[in-house]
Amino acid sequence: MTTLAFFNNKGGVGKTTLAYHLATMMSRLGQRVLAVDLDPQANLTAQFVAEDELEGLWAEGQDAATVADAVKPIVEGLGDVSRVPPRPVEERLWLLPGDLGLSRFEDNLASAWPRSFTGVDPAAVRTTTAFHRIIEAAAQDVSPDVVIIDVGPNLGAINRAALLAADHVLIPLGADLFSLQGLRNLGPTLRDWRTTWQQTALPRIPSGISAPTGRMEPLGYVVMQPSMRLDRPVRAYGRWLRRMPQVYAEAVLGDPAAASPDNEIATVRNYRSLMPLAHDARKPMFDLRAADGAVGSTQRYVALCLQEFTTLTQDVLTRLELPSASTAGTLA
Numbered sequence: 001m002t003t004l005a006f007f008n009n010k011g012g013v014g015k016t017t018l019a020y021h022l023a024t025m026m027s028r029l030g031q032r033v034l035a036v037d038l039d040p041q042a043n044l045t046a047q048f049v050a051e052d053e054l055e056g057l058w059a060e061g062q063d064a065a066t067v068a069d070a071v072k073p074i075v076e077g078l079g080d081v082s083r084v085p086p087r088p089v090e091e092r093l094w095l096l097p098g099d100l101g102l103s104r105f106e107d108n109l110a111s112a113w114p115r116s117f118t119g120v121d122p123a124a125v126r127t128t129t130a131f132h133r134i135i136e137a138a139a140q141d142v143s144p145d146v147v148i149i150d151v152g153p154n155l156g157a158i159n160r161a162a163l164l165a166a167d168h169v170l171i172p173l174g175a176d177l178f179s180l181q182g183l184r185n186l187g188p189t190l191r192d193w194r195t196t197w198q199q200t201a202l203p204r205i206p207s208g209i210s211a212p213t214g215r216m217e218p219l220g221y222v223v224m225q226p227s228m229r230l231d232r233p234v235r236a237y238g239r240w241l242r243r244m245p246q247v248y249a250e251a252v253l254g255d256p257a258a259a260s261p262d263n264e265i266a267t268v269r270n271y272r273s274l275m276p277l278a279h280d281a282r283k284p285m286f287d288l289r290a291a292d293g294a295v296g297s298t299q300r301y302v303a304l305c306l307q308e309f310t311t312l313t314q315d316v317l318t319r320l321e322l323p324s325a326s327t328a329g330t331l332a
Contacts, residue, residue: 001139002320003147004219005166009189010182011153013174014224016043017275018268023148024284025313027093029324034086034144036135037098038067038162039152040106045098048089050282057097068099070134074127075104081130086138094142096134098150102158105130109157117196119204125211128201132165132212145322155189163190164197164212168219168320170265171252173244175223175237180247187251190216218252219319220265222312241267265319266312271305273298284309 006019016039023035037044045066049057057065064070064082073079086094108127115124126133135147151162163169169190173179197214205211223241249259274285274294281292286306288294294302317324 001144001147002168002322003135003149003166004168004170004316004320005149005151005163005216006170006172007151007159007163007186008171008173008179008182009153009155009159009186010174010178013172013179014268015153015172016047016150018172018222018224019044019148019150020047021284021286021309022313022316024090024093025286025309026146026148026317027090029310029313029317030092031145031317031322031324032092032143033146033148034094034096034135034138034142035089035148035150036067036096036131036138037150038102038131038158039098039150040100040103040158041152042098042100042102044150045095047282048095049087049097058099058101066097066099066101067131067134068101068105071102071105071108071130074108074130080126081134081137083137084134086142094138094144096138106157109161113157113160117200117204119201119206122206122209125201125205125209128161128164129205129209129211131161133210135165136210146317146320155185160193163193163216164214167213167215168217170219170316171221171248172224173221175225175240175244177240180240180243183244183247183251187248187254190218190252191254218263219316220263221248221252222265223267225267225269265315266308268312269308271301274301274305 006015008015023033027033064084070082070084073082084096086096089095112124112127115121116128149162149166151159194214194216202211245261245263246259248263250256271285274288277288277293278285281288286302286309288302314324
């Protein structure tokens with residue numbers, strides 16, 4: 001099992017949309033996928049689960065059904081994490097739902113972080129490793145090949161604990177100054193979290209507590225294209241695109257000499273009218289049919305979306321060193 005977090009501390013770049021479509025496509029290509037929503041805004045959950053079902057999922061007084069329910073005993077000082085059963089979405093795809101109540105866990109994580117370093121405070125270590133252990137328990141139920149983790153757009157304590165549980169980090173970017181500045185903030189922070197965890201905390205973890213390695217290896221970045229022709233970006237966006245390889249190498253990899261076009265996994269075009277149709281139909285853009293409003297030239301755009309997301313997902317799986325099933329028959 002490998003874990004992949006989708007993270008950018010700048011919001012509005014299409015991070016959750018990318019995570020949703022890649023998780024779905026990975027399952028279509030033969031992978032067993034567990035999607036985990038660790039964003040307190042629960043946007044990934046809202047893409048997978050219909051609104052009337054969400055109301056029941058978030059209702060008070062029911063058995064643990066979301067990540068917020070899983071950490072509730074820690075928040076309330078009543079014990080350790082509760083087990084949350086993964087929710088089946090489709091064949092080979094499951095979801096650990098998010099919840100706006102997860103934001104209550106931020107203070108617990110912030111105070112537990114420095115207390116985790118000594119190894120003499122098991123409660124602090126259990127708090128800091130809570131997400132890792134929730135994912136680990138869910139994985140025992142469904143045996144995923146890959147875990148997709150969606151996190152919010154900030155550098156707070158919730159995201160730090162979430163990223164500790166990630167083997168790899170994929171960074172979605174917009175082609176603009178704000179995304180470049182976001183990389184400059186994100187990269188050093190990731191390296192600091194990794195170093196602090198691996199060198200200070202991990203060697204002192206008490207036996208009997210399962211802890212993540214804090215690997216957080218950068219997998220690469222995906223450029224989320226604004227509304228323009230993919231093969232003819234306007235001059236301003238082209239300028240930011242040309243600067244990304246060097247900024248990514250310096251800020252994220254910590255090695256200016258590592259600047260390479262290979263660090264860019266793909267540029268994802270803006271699919272314009274497909275997104276609102278997909279939201280209304282509650283399905284990925286590449287699954288839209290005429291009954292969903294994808295008619296005429298729009299249906300040809302759906303076919304293009306299917307082709308491009310298949311290629312992108314195969315590239316991500318290759319970088320993760322995971323096999324990809326042949327699309328023949330799998331996507332039929």
